[in-house]
Amino acid sequence: MxxxxxxxxxxxxxxxxxxxxxxxxxxxxxxxxxxxxxxxxxxxxxxxxxxxxxxxxxxxxxxxxxxxxxxxxxxxxxxxxxxxxxxxxxxxxxxxKKLLSHVSIIEISALNRPVLLTDAAMNIDPDIDQERLIIENAIDVAHSIGIKSPKVSLLSSAENFNPKMPSSVKAKDLTEYYQDKKIDAIVYGPLSLDISLSKEIAEEKKFTGPIQGDADVLVVPNIDVGNVLYKSLTMFANAKVGGIIVGxxxxxxxxxxxxxxxxxxxxxxxxxxxx
Amino acid sequence: MxxxxxxxxxxxxxxxxxxxxxxxxxxxxxxxxxxxxxxxxxxxxxxxxxxxxxxxxxxxxxxxxxxxxxxxxxxxxxxxxxxxxxxxxxxxxxxxKKLLSHVSIIEISALNRPVLLTDAAMNIDPDIDQERLIIENAIDVAHSIGIKSPKVSLLSSAENFNPKMPSSVKAKDLTEYYQDKKIDAIVYGPLSLDISLSKEIAEEKKFTGPIQGDADVLVVPNIDVGNVLYKSLTMFANAKVGGIIVGxxxxxxxxxxxxxxxxxxxxxxxxxxxx
Known part of the structure; x- marks a missing residue:
């Protein structure tokens, strides 16, 4: 019982x-x-x-x-x-937890694994400290569903650091922060959506970083990026999705x-x- | 000749x-x-x-x-x-023009018309004045490809105004700005991607605004939203796309x-x- x-x-x-x-x-x-x-x-x-x-x-x-x-x-x-x-x-x-956040699970037939997306629904425009808590909540979720060392992609518009692009600056700072931390995850960015999810495009762009089309978790720089990604995948790519609040x-x-x-x-x- | x-x-x-x-x-x-x-x-x-x-x-x-x-x-x-x-x-x-901007054309089989997307490639985080110029460049493009009074959706995460959400605030201000302007276009936001592009969802959500799944132009609040939308549609929704710089x-x-x-x-x- x-x-x-x-x-x-x-x-x-x-x-x-x-x-x-x-x-x-x-x-x-x-x-x-x-x-x-x-x-x-x-x-x-x-x-x-x-x-x-x-x-x-x-x-x-x-x-x-x-x-x-x-x-x-x-x-x-x-x-x-x-x-x-x-x-x-x-x-x-x-x-x-110090921060509640939203984690979605996305299943797309073109990918052979579920991908987690955070935060597409709760935190609007997280600063770097909040983004860190969002990342750690998502890593906990990834572990709990059986992904031992999740590859966490910090999304931006490209894989190049651009000091004029806030998402790129935040991603670089977070990547550096996690470099020496002992966590069961690889956290890396800035990274484009295509290199995050397509091995072919990662190869075509000769990208040599730790995530090459095999991201397990997508971390968006703000809620609008997450919302539009979630909706485009459900509306036009037949994605199955689910979402929870964690923390x-x-x-x-x-x-x-x-x-x-x-x-x-x-x-x-x-x-x-x-x- | x-x-x-x-x-x-x-x-x-x-x-x-x-x-x-x-x-x-x-x-x-x-x-x-x-x-x-x-x-x-x-x-x-x-x-x-x-x-x-x-x-x-x-x-x-x-x-x-x-x-x-x-x-x-x-x-x-x-x-x-x-x-x-x-x-x-x-x-x-x-x-x-006062500002150069990027306009993409997107063709998705689920939609019976091409949709323009701006700015997914050039202006990173436009303020309201820059966004106005981006919108007007896109309206010019819409007119030139034969859309007489384009419906221009100012994307945010939802159709409700949320003072804590910068994209929502910018969209509301722009909507008010264009209300009295004599232009051959309807400019409206904040609006979610689903209400912008799906008549069914607009009905389901009982949305009564001027755009109900029939947007001709999607205006994103920042480059990251545009980039992720563009890439998700090309990678997973078989969208055909093209892009130009205008101005x-x-x-x-x-x-x-x-x-x-x-x-x-x-x-x-x-x-x-x-x-």
Whole structure:
């Protein structure tokens, strides 16, 4: 019984959530659903539904559920900021890292491995100290999903250092910072997206650095770069994606209303791998 | 004779340039090639080859060719900065706008129209005044390729104004600036990539603004956003792309060594449409 995984869903009164829960039918997983108005779906035995008066209460119940042993929070039909506001309250003690950040997992058929992307959804324009915390959160996630020494690419527009380009300056400083650190990861930049992900282009450009098309983690210089990359891959490259917030006691799965069931499932599976 | 189009190529001693020139076999087009070492290809009659001692001289000859009536400069195997350095020299008088900027044309099969992207290659982190000039250069290009009232989307991470997000603030200010201006274009932002390019997502998100998946021009807040978008679309979404520098007396086609013949052809065709 104690090895069971408990997933807490805030904002659960929706058919898409029913479909999600139904697709995880597994005796080792149980779901605690919290939402306004109880739906009429027939859930299986390991699913409980508790009605709340408001989204805020549904979120409060879901967060309290973590204090009682739930392993993951899944954002259903509530606003991201409603969840974050509750999670960040000091009395819960849920924040474990110095900075919370968003990590996406991206699966593209042209690549033979998943790639992590951070931070495409939470930190807007991180300075070098914040970027360091974002990188370390992502390395922890990479380790937890089985990538022993992740190759972390610090994205910029090219692989050449350009003092006039802020992303390039930040990447160079971070690369130097991590050079002497004993971490199970290779952190390198500035690097273009193509050298990060294409062995052929890395060869064509005669790039000799430590990442040659085999990046495991893409770190973007600001949220706009991450957002546009995430969206272009999902809209036009048939990428499957999932996303979580990390740095808290349990991962918080963040999917948006418009996400497909497939992407919601991938997000939750990704979160489960990180616990 | 006087209606003939003359294309000047700087850095022309390469088989890819031969293939490009050969694919434009047309009595109304002539090519003036400038390069180090004359290649042994058999060009057709409207092609001339002039040998230069160095890349710099090839560029100088190509730029001078514009003063003698050439309509387009095509960057072959020379560095972009070598071309720009020459073009920017005041004695030529080639710079006609207050700011030079890069405009890409992107063709994705999922979209039924080409989309322009600016600036993914030249201006690094434009302030609001520079962004205004970038937008106006792109509107001119859109008009010249037949888009009468282009819908210009100012990209950010979402469609909501967020005072903490610089791209959002810049987009809002620019939208307000253009509201009362009599220009043949609709300029609007902040806007996400998905609402800019997907009617379905615009509907799903109940977005009621003037651009609903039908953007003609994407304006990025900084070069890194443009670069990653351009590369993700070419690498993973089979996009065909072409790119030119505008703001000069004649367009300057900028393709990179690694670009496919198809993309070089598209770039040159794009440039020819803008003259």
């Amino acid at each position: 104690s090895n069971k995984i408990r997933i807490s869903i805030a904002g659960a009164n929706d058919f898409k959530i029913f479909e999600l829960v139904d697709s995880f039918h597994d005796d080792n997983i149980s779901f605690d659903l919290f939402g306004v108005d109880k739906p009429e779906y027939h859930f299986w035995s390991n699913v409980s539904y508790i009605e709340a008066d408001s989204d805020e209460e549904a979120v409060r119940l879901a967060v309290n559920d973590v204090l009682n042993g739930a392993n993951v929070i899944f954002k259903g039909l509530v606003q991201t900021h409603t969840i974050l506001k509750e999670v960040l309250k000091k009395e819960y003690g849920l924040v474990q 808290t006691k349990v991962p918080i799965v963040l999917t948006s209303r418009g996400d497909s069931l497939e992407n919601k499932i991938l997000s939750l599976k990704f979160a489960l791998k990180t616990i | 006087s209606n003939k189009i003359r294309i000047s190529i700087a850095g022309a001693n390469d088989f890819k340039i031969f293939e490009l020139v050969d694919s434009f076999h047309d009595d109304n087009i002539s090519f003036d090639l400038f390069g180090v070492d004359k290649p042994e290809y058999h060009f057709w009659s409207n092609v001339s080859y002039i040998e230069a001692d160095s890349d710099e001289e090839a560029v100088r000859l190509a730029v001078n060719d514009v003063l003698n009536g050439a309509n387009v400069i095509f960057k072959g195997l020379v560095q972009t900065h070598t071309i720009l350095k020459e073009v920017l020299k005041k004695e030529y008088g080639l710079v006609q 000069t007396k004649v367009p300057i086609v900028l393709t990179s060594r690694g670009d496919s013949l198809e993309n070089k052809i598209l770039s040159l065709k794009f440039a020819l449409k803008t003259i």
